[in-house]
Amino acid sequence: MDPAIDASLVSVESVSDSLSSTGYLPDAAIATIVFLAARLNKPLLVEGPAGVGKTELARSLAAMTGRQLIRLQCYEGVDESKVLYEWNYRKQLLRIQAEQGQNWDQLSGDIFSEEFLLERPVLQAVRSDAPTVLLIDEIDKLDMEAEALLLEVLSEWQVTIPEMGTMRAVTTPLVILTSNDSRELSEALKRRCLYLHLDYPDLEREKAIVLQRVPELPETLAEQIVKVVQSIRELELKKAPSIAETLDWARTLLHLNVTTLDPETLQRTLSVLLKFRSDLSRAEQHLDLGD
Ligand SMILES: Nc1ncnc2c1ncn2[C@@H]1O[C@H](COP(=O)(O)OP(=O)(O)O)[C@@H](O)[C@H]1O
Ligand SMILES: [Mg+2]
Structure with missing residues (x-):
């Protein structure tokens, strides 16, 4: 943890005070689990009905730590190209047309490189130099395949792009996953996360x-x-x-x-x-x- 940025995370009390000062009023359970997630470097899975402050918790966490918030909004049909990365096909095509006649090996090395890479939220968080808050919102809307994809990244903190190699996270993001409970999440995912059930406040x-x-x-x-x-x-x-x-x-x-x-x-x-x-x-x- 970067001490300058994350002074707000040093104790349960400071998490509680810092969240409150962003306008988010936590109870003891919320402040405690956020503190632990930061300390243990574990993703925090926040489950509960709509409108109880799951998304706002991640926003407030970013505000209080001064970290950038990177958000992956999940919906049915989200796949690797929305979670990790995809190639900028249009730009690749233009390059191929412009370089007609060039040796293919040379060209493919060219077009599968940084310049043509479109980073999606999880890769963006992995590659960010500054620590971030990664919000994976409404993960229950993902299908099992996409969930499995996330699982790998969340435990290894690395992403492999076949044409470019393996990229390891420089800093571990604070990760908040939210779920409206529309389906059971996998055991494997739950095992990797700390868990908070948010309900209506008293x-x-x-x-x-x-x-x-x-x-x-x-x-x-x-x-x-x-x-x-x-x-x-x-x-x-x-x-x-x-x-x-x-x-x-x-x-x-x-x-x-x-x-x-x-x-x-x-x-x-x-x-x-x-x-x-x-x-x-x-x-x-x-x-x-x-x-
Ligand atoms: N503990 C809290 N303190 C202050 N505002 C809250 C709190 N919990 C929820 N809210 C407010 O309630 C509304 C719904 O929260 P939101 O995070 O969008 O819910 P969810 O993501 O669980 O559907 C937002 O306007 C949010 O600011
Ligand atoms: Mg929400």
Whole structure:
């Protein structure tokens, strides 16, 4: 670890303070596991429902350490050429056309070189001179093949490009992998990572998060908002409101100049929190907003 840059990672307390100063309010479990991941040089797998602060944790980690954030957004069909590298075929083709008649051995040495290499996020992190934060977001959307590819890099910290040789990481990135739990990840991947399950925060922390992110909000209203959200989460819903929705709701109420939550305002704005008809009617019943 570079001591100048990563002073924020020297203890659990300093991780906690540094995250807070970026606007991200961690609990003890978050601060502890981030500290350990940095200390043990292990990737951190963060699992949990949408909107609980998985992606933001990586962003805040980059902000607090002053490291560059390199992000691989996963989706179905992502393969080696999106994870590691691909060749710039257009440029290669142009070179081949321009050098017609040249000896092929010479030419292929030419066109499979740095100048024609398109680095993708994982290779970029491996080759970066300065330490980085590598965010591999929503890894559960990858197929098993692409997951296996990552596995190799995450344990060896090296990438082999047949035409150019093996490249070893100069500095180990801080790696955050996130998963929405849409499928089980492989045992092998889990074994290489530290694990954090992020869930909805308790009332106190959620209120603090709301006040942190929407500082114009009166404290009493923040408290009311969070109490309603937390009671709605107790219901059996298709999609419980996350921190993201709590924040949206807080901003909505601010725009409507609401100072205290009454049943009519609740009724009018509930759809900011809940996006399914059945969830809405269940919450209305629960909150006793029926006509
Ligand atoms: N601990 C926290 N402190 C401050 N803001 C948070 C915290 N957790 C989540 N948020 C906010 O909640 C929203 C959703 O977070 P995000 O990281 O996008 O969720 P996820 O990646 O889990 O779907 C963002 O606006 C983020 O800033
Ligand atoms: Mg996310």
